[in-house]
Amino acid sequence: MVPKRIGILIPSTNTSVEADFQRLLSDAVTVHSERLYIPDGTMTEASLDLMNRDLQEKAALLATARIDVIAYACTSGSFYRGASWDEQVRDSIEQRTGVPCVTTSTAVSRAFRALDVHAISVMTPYPDWTNRKLAAYYAAQGLDVKAVHGDARAAADGHRAINDQDPAQIAKFALDHFDRDAQALFCSCTAWRSLECVQTLEASLKVPVVTSNQATIWATLHTIGSLDKARPAGRLFSVQPAQ
Helix, strand or coil, X not given: CCCEEEEEEEECCCCCHHHHHHHHEXXXXXXXXXXXXXXXXXXXXXXXXXXXXXXXXXXXXXXXXXXXEEEECCCHHHCCCXXXXXXXHHHHHHHHHCCCEEEHHHHHHHHHHHCCXXXXXXXXXXXXHHHHHHHHHHHHCCCEEEXXXXXXXCCCCCHHHHHHCCHHHHHHHHHHHCCCCCCEEEECCCCCHHXXXXXXXXXXXXXXXXXXXXXXXXXHHHXXXXXXXXXXXXXXXXXXXXX
């Protein structure tokens, strides 16, 4: 049997996306990555612009592997230019490659619709300007963003260092800052190892927990009809995407 193939586009400094895909995928699905160059350091709009400069060419390289779907796995990279930027990213990749595309920002929105969640508490490793962009983006998607809490420790040594923060620290930060009037928790950033603490957080908070990588994997697998081939990660994997 030929396995389904997922292609992922990830920031070059990111070492968490591939690990999370591998953590959840079965042998029936394989994952193949292409890196988008981004300089280390503090995240800026200019660095995200640089990362997206070769987006279509990198997607075209992935497509030569006869993959079944492309995941653009960068949350901030798919919302930092406004409410419709994720759609532009998706459309440009699909037009260039002829392959269906899922973006992380859209996957997260779909996750909350599927979970029937309207009010969210958000944790990130981002600088303040990115947190403001995130709040504006998800408010435009119809979500009530109670607050966005940024853990400054995560990116203190540059955004590559986000990959190395201990999941236990992420969990403690989320538990300490969760807004109790929210219906769910969102841990944003595909470099953050928050997927590893989903079960701990859901058990403690008694609400659904959505992370960038978890939502991306969930939506990508649904696109290729292989959601049943994954190891479940949290309540999200018990629901189907809303149409």
